[in-house]
Amino acid sequence: MPKKVHQSSIRKALINLIMLITAICLSLSISISTYLSVKEQKQLIISKLVILSEIVAFDASNSVINDDRQTEEKRLKSFDKIPLIKNIHIYSIEKKSQQPAFFISFNAKKTPPVPLKIDSINELKTPNIVNDHIELIRPIYNNKELVGYVYMRGSLESLDDYIKQKIFIDILLTLLILVVVYFIAIKVQKRIAKPIEQLSMLLQDVSKNHNYDARAPATNVKEITALSNSLNIMLTRTQRQLKRHEKDKEEIKQLNQSLEGKVNQRTIALREANQELLATLERMHQYQTQIVENEKMASLGQMVAGVAHEVNTPIGLGITSSTLLRDKLADVRISFDEKKLTSNQLKRFIDEGIENLDLIYRSLNRVADLISNFKKVAVIQDDGAKIHINIHKLISDILISIHSELIVKKPTITINCPTDLIVQSKPEPLQQIFQQLLLNSIIHGFVGIENNKIVIDIEQAQEHIIITYSDNGQGVDKTIQHRIFDPFVTSKRGQGASGLGMHLVYNLVTQALGGRILFDLEEKQGTRFIITIP
Numbered sequence: 001m002p003k004k005v006h007q008s009s010i011r012k013a014l015i016n017l018i019m020l021i022t023a024i025c026l027s028l029s030i031s032i033s034t035y036l037s038v039k040e041q042k043q044l045i046i047s048k049l050v051i052l053s054e055i056v057a058f059d060a061s062n063s064v065i066n067d068d069r070q071t072e073e074k075r076l077k078s079f080d081k082i083p084l085i086k087n088i089h090i091y092s093i094e095k096k097s098q099q100p101a102f103f104i105s106f107n108a109k110k111t112p113p114v115p116l117k118i119d120s121i122n123e124l125k126t127p128n129i130v131n132d133h134i135e136l137i138r139p140i141y142n143n144k145e146l147v148g149y150v151y152m153r154g155s156l157e158s159l160d161d162y163i164k165q166k167i168f169i170d171i172l173l174t175l176l177i178l179v180v181v182y183f184i185a186i187k188v189q190k191r192i193a194k195p196i197e198q199l200s201m202l203l204q205d206v207s208k209n210h211n212y213d214a215r216a217p218a219t220n221v222k223e224i225t226a227l228s229n230s231l232n233i234m235l236t237r238t239q240r241q242l243k244r245h246e247k248d249k250e251e252i253k254q255l256n257q258s259l260e261g262k263v264n265q266r267t268i269a270l271r272e273a274n275q276e277l278l279a280t281l282e283r284m285h286q287y288q289t290q291i292v293e294n295e296k297m298a299s300l301g302q303m304v305a306g307v308a309h310e311v312n313t314p315i316g317l318g319i320t321s322s323t324l325l326r327d328k329l330a331d332v333r334i335s336f337d338e339k340k341l342t343s344n345q346l347k348r349f350i351d352e353g354i355e356n357l358d359l360i361y362r363s364l365n366r367v368a369d370l371i372s373n374f375k376k377v378a379v380i381q382d383d384g385a386k387i388h389i390n391i392h393k394l395i396s397d398i399l400i401s402i403h404s405e406l407i408v409k410k411p412t413i414t415i416n417c418p419t420d421l422i423v424q425s426k427p428e429p430l431q432q433i434f435q436q437l438l439l440n441s442i443i444h445g446f447v448g449i450e451n452n453k454i455v456i457d458i459e460q461a462q463e464h465i466i467i468t469y470s471d472n473g474q475g476v477d478k479t480i481q482h483r484i485f486d487p488f489v490t491s492k493r494g495q496g497a498s499g500l501g502m503h504l505v506y507n508l509v510t511q512a513l514g515g516r517i518l519f520d521l522e523e524k525q526g527t528r529f530i531i532t533i534p
Contacts, residue, residue, distance in 0.1 A: 014192065015185045027174075034166055034167065034170060041159055042156070045084065045154065045156065049127065049134055050127065052082070053138040053152040056088065057150045060090050061141065063090075069103065076088055076104070080109065084154045087106065087107050087113065087114050088106040089116065091103055091151070100118050124136055125138075133154065134153070134154045134155075135151070138152070195228075196224065199231065202214055206235065212235050212239040314364070314366040318360045318363040321357075325356040328356075329349075386424050386426055388424055389427055390422055391421050392415060392418070392419045392421060392458075394430060394431065395415055398434050398435055405442055410452060411442070411446065412452065412453045413453075423465055425513060425534075437529065444476075446471070447474055451472070452473070455468075455470050456468070456469055466530065469531070470528040471527055473526050475527055476527055484502050487500055489502075515533030516532050
C-alpha cells in the first residue's frame with residue numbers, strides 16, 4: 001500500500017511562503033536595527049556619564065585642596081535633578097601616605113549608598129557595566145597634580161525604557177507590514193492559482209471523459225502559458241497516437257489470425273525436438289553414471305595397488321629371510337647327521353638365524369602396523385564422549401610426548417592460542433590430528449635442521465573453533481596436492497611412508513569430530529591446513 005502523502009493547496013503554500021519570507025526579513029532587519037540602536041544609546045549614556053564625571057572632577061579640585069566639604073556637598077546636590085546619576089564619591093589624596101581617602105559622597109533619592117571603591121580605582125578607570133548600572137572613576141588634577149578621584153555610578157533605566165519603546169514600535173510596524181503583505185499575497189496567488197486551477201480542471205476532464213479534443217487557453221502568466229502550450233501539444237500527439245493505435249489494432253488482429261497457424265506448426269516441431277532432447281539427456285545420464293563408476297574403479301585400483309605395494313615389501317623380506325634360514329638349517333642338519341658339525345658352524349648358524357628372525361619380526365610388525373593404520377582409516381570409531389579441553393595445554397602435552405621426534409629437525413613452534421580457551425570436544429581425535437600434522441612436517445616438510453618454523457593459530461568463531469596449521473617447509477608436491485587426503489598417497493614411496501597419515505587426519509576431522517579440513521593450494525611457501533570443528 002503506497003504511503004499517504006500530505007497535500008496542501010498552492011494558494012495556501014504561496015501565501016505562507018510570502019508571509020514567512022516577509023516575517024524573516026522583518027525579524028532580521030528589526031533585530032539588527034534594534035541591536036545597533038541599543039548599542040548606540042548605551043554608548044551615548046556612557047559618554048554622558050564620562051562628561052559629567054569630568055565636570056565634577058574639574059569643579060571638585062578646589063574643594064579637595066581647601067578641604068571645603070560644605071561647598072562641594074551643595075554642588076553635588078544639584079545632580080539630584082539628573083536621573084542618570086545615582087551615586088557620587090569624591091576621594092582625596094592624603095599628603096602623608098599619598099593614598100586616596102573618602103572626602104564626600106552623594107546619593108540620589110531612594111538610592112541606597114554604595115561601598116567605597118578605593119580598592120577598585122585602577123579597574124574603574126574604564127567604564128564598567130554591572131547589572132543595570134555603569135561605574136567609572138576619574139582623577140582630579142590641580143595644575144597637573146593628582147589631588148583625588150571622582151567615582152560616579154549611573155543608572156541604565158533610560159536605556160531600558162528606550163528598548164521597551166523601540167520594541168513596541170517595531171511590533172506595531174511589523175504587524176502593519178504583515179497585514180499589507182498578506183493582502184498583496186492574496187492578489188498574487190489569485191493571479192497564479194486561477195490559471196493552474198483551470199489547467200487542473202481541463203486535465204480532470206481529459207482523464208475522466210477521454211476528451212482529447214480539449215485545449216488549454218492562454219493566460220497572463222508567461223510560465224503557465226508555456227505549460228498550456230506544452231499540454232496542448234501533448235494532447236494533439238496523444239490524439240494522433242490513439243488513431244494510429246486503432247489502426248495498429250486492426251493490423252495486429254489480422255496478424256494474430258495468421259500467427260495461430262504458424263504457432264501450431266512450431267508447437268509440433270518443438271514437441272518433436274523435446275523428445276529428441278529427452279532421449280539425449282537420458283544417454284548423457286547413462287554416460288555420466290558410467291564415468292562415475294569408472295572413477296570409482298580407478299580409485300579402488302589405485303588404493304589396492306598401494307596396499308599391495310606396502311604389504312608386498314615386508315612380506316617379501318620375510319619370505320626371503322625364512323627361506324634363507326631354512327636353507328641354513330638344512331645345511332646344519334646334514335652336518336649334524338654326518339657328524340661334521342663344528343662349533344664355529346653352529347655359532348655362525350645361530351647368529352645368522354637371529355638376524356633372519358629379527359628381519360622376519362620387523363617385516364611382520366610392519367605389515368601389522370599397516371593393517372592397523374588401514375583399519376583406523378577404514379572405520380573411525382566413536383572416540384569417547386565430549387569433555388571440556390584446554391586446547392593450549394593439549395598441544396603442549398603433545399609436544400612433550402613427541403619431543404624425541406621433534407628434536408631431530410629442531411623446529412620453532414609458535415602457538416597463537418589463549419591459555420584459558422576451553423572447548424567441549426573429543427580429546428583422542430584432536431590429539432591424533434595434531435600429532436600427525438607435526439610428524440608430517442618433520443618427515444615430509446623440513447629438509448635441513450635450521451630455520452624450521454611451525455605456527456598453530458587457534459581462534460573461536462561463534463560455535464566453531466578454527467585451527468590454522470602452517471609450516472615453512474618444502475611444501476607438497478604439485479602432482480599430489482589435489483589427492484593429498486586420498487589413502488596411500490605419498491611423495492616418499494619406498495622410504496617408510498605409507499600415505500595413510502593425511503587420510504587418517506581427514507577421517508578424524510570429518511567423521512569423529514564432524515568438522516571440515518581444507519588444504520591451502522595458494523600457499524607459496526610451506527604447507528597450510530585450515531581445520532574447522534564444532
